[in-house]
Amino acid sequence: MELLSQISFNLQNGFDETVAALTKEAVEKQIPPDEILNNGLIAGMNAVGEKFKNHEVFLPDVLLAARAMNSAMEVLKPLLIKGGIPIKGKVVIGSVKDDLHDIGKNLVAILLKGAGFEVIDLGNDVPAEKFIRIASEENADVIGMSALLTTTMPVMKEVVDMAKTEGLYGRVRIMVGGAPVSKEYALEIGADAYSYDGANAVETVESFFSKDS
Amino acid sequence: MRLIVDFAQEDIKLLQKEILRSQGIPDKAELSENFEKIYGEAIKLFQELAKPKGIITGVTISRFEEVFRGEGLNEKENPVEEIYRKSSYIALFAVTLGSVLSEKVTELFDNGDYADGYMLDSVSSYAADKLTYLAAKHLQSEIADKETPTSSQRVLCYCPGYCGWHISGQKKLFEALRPEEIGITLNESCLMSPIKSVSGVLIAGPGKIHEFVNSYPFCNTCTARTCIKRMQNLKQG
Ligand code: B12
Numbered sequence A: 001m002e003l004l005s006q007i008s009f010n011l012q013n014g015f016d017e018t019v020a021a022l023t024k025e026a027v028e029k030q031i032p033p034d035e036i037l038n039n040g041l042i043a044g045m046n047a048v049g050e051k052f053k054n055h056e057v058f059l060p061d062v063l064l065a066a067r068a069m070n071s072a073m074e075v076l077k078p079l080l081i082k083g084g085i086p087i088k089g090k091v092v093i094g095s096v097k098d099d100l101h102d103i104g105k106n107l108v109a110i111l112l113k114g115a116g117f118e119v120i121d122l123g124n125d126v127p128a129e130k131f132i133r134i135a136s137e138e139n140a141d142v143i144g145m146s147a148l149l150t151t152t153m154p155v156m157k158e159v160v161d162m163a164k165t166e167g168l169y170g171r172v173r174i175m176v177g178g179a180p181v182s183k184e185y186a187l188e189i190g191a192d193a194y195s196y197d198g199a200n201a202v203e204t205v206e207s208f209f210s211k212d213s
Numbered sequence B: 001m002r003l004i005v006d007f008a009q010e011d012i013k014l015l016q017k018e019i020l021r022s023q024g025i026p027d028k029a030e031l032s033e034n035f036e037k038i039y040g041e042a043i044k045l046f047q048e049l050a051k052p053k054g055i056i057t058g059v060t061i062s063r064f065e066e067v068f069r070g071e072g073l074n075e076k077e078n079p080v081e082e083i084y085r086k087s088s089y090i091a092l093f094a095v096t097l098g099s100v101l102s103e104k105v106t107e108l109f110d111n112g113d114y115a116d117g118y119m120l121d122s123v124s125s126y127a128a129d130k131l132t133y134l135a136a137k138h139l140q141s142e143i144a145d146k147e148t149p150t151s152s153q154r155v156l157c158y159c160p161g162y163c164g165w166h167i168s169g170q171k172k173l174f175e176a177l178r179p180e181e182i183g184i185t186l187n188e189s190c191l192m193s194p195i196k197s198v199s200g201v202l203i204a205g206p207g208k209i210h211e212f213v214n215s216y217p218f219c220n221t222c223t224a225r226t227c228i229k230r231m232q233n234l235k236q237g
């Protein structure tokens, strides 16, 4: 099997150490880093994503693949940066102020990383001002916010309003999610999008960039 | 009555099919070897780390009325309103699995063991929900022994944040129950710590009082529809 196909195959099966070793081997064989990324790693993640959609594999399998992707990215990232290869997009994500539940947000972050986006995870209990400050400092493309209860959801509106006053609105896309959040709520507060799960969040972020190009 | 209960962990029946259903996995799905391994490890970790505990405090109907009124944000018509006045016994309750489990989930995520973290979180969420049944069972046996010696008593739980009882109701509930005694705290936004905790009211009375028609305006947007299964279980005894 060709090296990049081997990377893709092992990634799909969650063999993280093998994926990292094969990625090193590919680098040593002078395969360009963006080719390793696109035709090995992302190809593997896309295949897992497809199987996930068809109920052939389930979230834990996708998460194993994501871990393998991360271990390969540790090898590849310095080379991508050095080669000036542009990242797909930057997402700042967090659970809003007072919200200590972060599993949903973590899953979204992992899947976005798996799809090749750079993710800055602010953790949980994140105040509105911090979302705006970090998004601005990091020149982020997307802000993602998560909430477990309706009682913490108002912070999402605070962030949208602050993005307007700070001149980020429209330039930085704002995406919301979490158990009590809905499409209607996203619309009401002026967020750009709502996603009901991690896979949908990846599709949504991808759509931001395809609309932009 | 004020009880603090250490639940036996083996009493929480961890049914694989139900846990997988809560993850949206169909019953007949074929699971990968990796998946089975991760599931097995999560069950082991859960058994090692879960510290199921509960607190149950009996209250009068008028005291509950006050608690239930909360911050005045409940839906005007709701099932709890219809049920509690017909009850024979009411107790406030809170249950928790402790904080060690959630800390372990965070640790697994931080170490990049996402699949293990997710599975342990999912098993814990399922178990926290199951704990409410154990609390109800516990109260049922307590009141059958002492206060209301009838075998037809059925105890069901109702929780703020569900079925028209506004989540802000947690504030008055906490004031009356004081579950801090077993380590459960509430923040300004009504979120409990540890995360894997549930609070609410246990209402005892003849099975019939728990039956209602689920056609409240807020039922239109409800995806949980847990009332249906609860009422079916009541009829099955
Ligand atoms: C499992 C569960 C529990 C478990 C575990 C909680 C936990 N999350 O750890 C237990 C049994 C402990 C529990 C307790 C309670 N719960 Co509860 N719970 C749920 C349930 C069924 C699933 C939530 C969950 O964990 N899902 C799995 C995780 C992985 O998914 P997730 O966090 O939603 O994230 C996914 C998506 O939302 C999305 N997403 C998340 N964040 C983001 C961010 C971005 C940017 C994007 C794009 C997408 C995205 O992608 C994620 C991955 O797929 C929901 C209802 C539901 N169907 O969603 C109610 C729900 C959240 N609970 C609810 C309530 C009321 C409670 C309690 C207050 C009940 C009580 N009185 O005790 C307590 C509160 C607990 C606390 N600590 O304060 C309500 C909240 C209603 C409200 N008004 O806010 C809900 C919505 C149920 C309902 N009534 O409809 N709960």
Ligand code: SF4
Binding pocket: B079, B162, B163, B164, B214, B215, B216, B218, B219, B222, B223, B224, B225, B226, B227, B228
């Ligand atoms: S349909 Fe949903 S909201 Fe309505 S009573 Fe049943 S569980 Fe509660």
